Amino acid sequence: MDFPLDGLMDEQACYDFLVGVLHPDGVACPGCGDREHAGVHRRNRAPVLDYQCGICGRVYNAWTGTELHGTSLGPWEWVLLLRGVCQGTSTAQLARELGRQRQNLLRLRHRIQARAQCLRWQEPVPDDVVEADEAYQNAGEKRDPARRPGRSAATTRVEVPWPRHLRA
Secondary structure, rough: OOOHHHHOOOOHHHHHHEEEEEEEEOOOOOOOOOOEEEEEEEEEEEEEEEEEEEEOOEEEEEOOOOOOOOOOOHHHHHHHHHHHHHHHOOHHHHHHHHHHHHHHHHHHHHHHHHHHHHOOOOOOOOOOOOEEEEEOOOOOOOOOOOOOOOOOHHOOOOOOOOOHHOOO
């Protein structure tokens, strides 16, 4: 998934991007599926608008029925979170960048990844060859470097004095 950052620098652009990804055919009422008889119900969280269906009366917004529903993240925060998850950025780094708690972002990350797992393509990859960086993205990057002793392996061997009766 591509995230064109130059076009996503303001809140409205992020909202439009997310609505395009979540609802490619347009936002519809989750109750009756109507797309044409919705009116704006509330504007207090602009650019996220709450709509009311003219057919069944249900109030909804673009996040209703998606993994974004019930969260306090704004559109620009969602775009940065999705971008970080797609790029394999650690949750701790995302929490620092967004100024949010790591545990909350980790919970959201797991929800996103579980949803992606359900929606993934079930057929095998058409290529016979897969590059290592495709199979193991960021493998081992989150670990500290291996600790090395300050001397060579030959000098680290210490002779342990065994009791005479245990020697062969």
